Every structure is written in C-alpha cells, then in structure tokens.
Amino acid sequence: MSAYKNLCVNHDSSKIVLGGDSAGGTLILSLLLHIATENTNDFSRSNRWRMSLPGMAVLISPWVTLVSPKDKNTASDYLDADHLHYYARQYAGSKIAVHDPLISPGDCKDLDLWRKASPANGFFICYGSEEVFAPEIRDLVQLLELGDVKLDSREEKGGIHVWPVTAIFLSSMLPPVFNHESK
Numbered sequence: 001m002s003a004y005k006n007l008c009v010n011h012d013s014s015k016i017v018l019g020g021d022s023a024g025g026t027l028i029l030s031l032l033l034h035i036a037t038e039n040t041n042d043f044s045r046s047n048r049w050r051m052s053l054p055g056m057a058v059l060i061s062p063w064v065t066l067v068s069p070k071d072k073n074t075a076s077d078y079l080d081a082d083h084l085h086y087y088a089r090q091y092a093g094s095k096i097a098v099h100d101p102l103i104s105p106g107d108c109k110d111l112d113l114w115r116k117a118s119p120a121n122g123f124f125i126c127y128g129s130e131e132v133f134a135p136e137i138r139d140l141v142q143l144l145e146l147g148d149v150k151l152d153s154r155e156e157k158g159g160i161h162v163w164p165v166t167a168i169f170l171s172s173m174l175p176p177v178f179n180h181e182s183k
Contacts, residue, residue, distance in 0.1 A: 001034055005051055013052035014120055021162045025062025029105035032057065036117035037102070056121040061131055061162045062140075065106030066091065067098050070135035077160045079132040106136050111147035122150025128159020 007016065020028045035051045065071075066088035071081040092098040101108035108114065123144065127137045134155070141153045156163050 001031060001051075004031060004054075008052055014055045016054040017056045017058060018054045018119075019058035019060075020062070021060035021165065023063050025059040026064070026066070026103075026105065028057050028059060029062060029064070030103055032117040032119070033102055033105055033108060033113065036113055039116070053117070054119050056119045057123050059123065059125045060164055061127045061133060062125065062137060063133055064136040064140045066104040068106065068136050070139075071132050072135075073132060074130045074160075076130040076158070077128070077132050079161050081132050084132065106140055109143065111143070114144060114147050114149055118144075118149045120150075122152070124152045124154075126154040126156065126164065128156045128161060128163040130158055131161040131163075133161065 004018075007013075018028045018031070020026075032053065035053055038051055063084070067085045071084060073079075073081050088104075089098055092100070092103060096103060098104060099107045101110075125137065125141060127134055131137075138155070141151065144151045160166060
C-alpha cells in the first residue's frame with residue numbers, strides 16, 4: 001500500500017493501471033478493497049489526503065479466494081489446490097483469518113464495497129476455463145456484474161492458469177524462436 005500511496009503523490013492516479021497475475025492479482029484486489037475501506041473510515045475523512053483509486057485493474061488468473069472448496073485440481077492445470085491452500089495459510093499467518101476479505105478478496109460479498117473499490121475504467125479479468133481458480137474467478141466476475149461494476153472479462157476455453165503467459169511457452173502454433181539453420 002505504501003508504494004502505491006507514494007506513486008499517487010507524484011502521479012494522477014486515474015492514469016495508473018495496476019496489473020497482476022495469480023497472487024499478484026490477489027494483491028491488487030486486496031489493495032483496492034483496502035483503499036475503499038480506508039477512504040470510508042472516519043480517520044481518513046479527517047485526514048487531508050485520501051488515497052485515490054487507479055484508473056484500471058488488469059488481472060490475469062487472479063487468486064481470488066485464498067482457500068475455497070471450489071478449488072479443484074483439473075487434468076490440464078499445473079496448479080495443485082492442496083498446496084495452494086497450504087501456501088494461503090502461510091500467507092495469512094496466525095494473526096489474520098484466511099477468509100478475511102482484505103487478504104482473500106473473493107470472500108468479500110459486499111457489493112457497495114466493491115463499487116467503492118472499483119477503478120474508474122473498471123476491471124479486465126482473463127482466466128482459463130481449466131484452471132484451479134476458474135470457479136472462484138467466475139463467481140467474482142458474476143458478483144461484479146451484479147454490482148454494475150465496469151468489467152470486461154475473458155474466459156479462455158481449455159485455458160490453464162495464466163494462459164496468456166504459458167501459451168507463449170507451450171503453444172505449438174508459434175514458430176520456434178531458435179530454429180536457425182547454419183548454411
């Protein structure tokens with residue numbers, strides 16, 4: 001939060017686009033909820049400087065809910081739900097609940113808070129239909145749509161976790177980079 005706050009001091013936040021994939025998406029969603037929460041408490045109102053939301057958030061396969069029974073291993077995806085839940089509990093530590101919406105944004109079902117946390121130009125969320133996180137991402141997309149939050153989303157059929165990145169390395173359709181013949 002401090003890095004973003006410092007960035008906002010010297011730049012128009014409406015021109016900032018935050019982007020992240022996987023756990024980076026979690027951090028961005030958490031930051032947006034923190035900003036919305038901070039801007040609505042009494043301390044912030046009395047403070048002369050309120051933190052502003054960015055212009056847009058771009059999320060690739062965000063880890064929306066840290067621990068969810070909807071996280072299931074698939075035949076295609078390389079992520080493992082049990083390991084992810086273990087890492088989530090390590091991330092949360094002993095002082096904060098793993099289902100606290102400020103660290104597990106998918107656990108926030110408050111439409112008003114999501115509207116307050118939404119960037120002016122909204123969200124772009126892309127994910128693969130075969131990834132472990134797909135059900136939770138779909139739920140977030142539906143919740144944001146229900147709240148009339150500006151949103152564009154893309155679910156790639158057959159796509160795995162962070163498919164736009166992994167496709168670069170796994171796709172057989174791309175020409176080989178190092179296919180030079182010596183003459």
